[in-house]
Amino acid sequence: MTQFSGKSVLVVGGSRGIGKAIVKLFAEGGAQVRFTYAGSREAAESLAKETGASAVHADAADRDALIAAVKAAGPLDVFVYNAGLLVVGDPLTIDADAVDRMLDVNVRGAYHASVEAARLMHDGGRIVAIGSVNGDRIPFEGLTAYGMTKSALQGMARGLARDFGARGITVNVVQPGPTDTDMNPAEGPMASMMHSVMALKRHGTAEDVASLVGYLAGPHASGITGALHTIDGGFGA
Template identity: 75%
Template sequence: MIDVVAGEGALDVLVVNAGTLVLGDPLTLDADAVDRMIDINVRAPYHAAVEAARQMNDGGRIIVIGSVNGDRMPFEGGAAYALTKSALQGMARGLARDFGARGITVNIIQPGPTNTDMNPADGPMSATMHGFMAIKRHATGEEIAGLAAYLAGPEAGIITGAMHTIDGGFGA
């Protein structure tokens, strides 16, 4: 991911929307699978954000798609995944301080259940997830993108180091 960002030249906005999921009993999860998830969910966004800041114009925007599971893990087997998503919170807070003098904002969008290939609205966990929600449906990609567009725009120039939960009340 670093090479991709470095090759783009001057940037105004970086949105990192890559992630993977490993669920299961921490006593039996494959350590290599957990390490790969940490590489994708934590290391890649950190290094991409740092490289983007090197290339970024003052006043730029860095937005990372995290998960509500950074705040709340309501079922067994999600400890390693929650670890990766809560790590993004610390990253955003720290990088917001590091890049603030240049007016570069760093924010995390924390979706709840969202209709994706990894978590389809009609998938096997849907009824369980909807049971935790005030609005009992998966979010759409367009809803998440709308929040990203706002955070990338001029009205959000003072918003940084923040987690933006968009979860239908999953974490309420």
């Protein structure tokens, strides 16, 4: 698979889980890949060694550091924003600082990094943000703040699709449902509850999500923009 040969790709939040699978997909496709990480240095260095990608330390909550990392990547063909935090709790008692940091990473980081990527992006480029099925549906208590951040990505993608459409740059959101990662393990305490409302009674895989990102970044998706692409095993059906 060499459909991304010669392409320049930046993945924000690429050291673990879905981000790791995305980095591997583009690297295996022949792209020149850079990815950022915040706290998982060992995992990032291991992935860089395995794939030949470049690992860059940058906290997605730090706007200046994040913009600097995007600028350093130079002109891009594909930009993927995968950084995200999950803060769950009763809105009346949840830690306000934790919610604010989640907003910084999930929303502000996504917006500022996507805009900076587009500033230097080749015409016909691709921007993909990793959202969540919770942007459409809140099935359980305690997800208000998280769902709010993922709904914000929907509005961002629709707007940026309009703003960058004249340059042929597409902007899309991929919305995973329960996916087997450190954040939401397939054998975790909530798994049976989630599976009970899914059409497919299992977690998805990070590779499933990466494959959808790869399609949206590839040559056959040039007419798809401002859209939400749910991959949730029927969680929201």
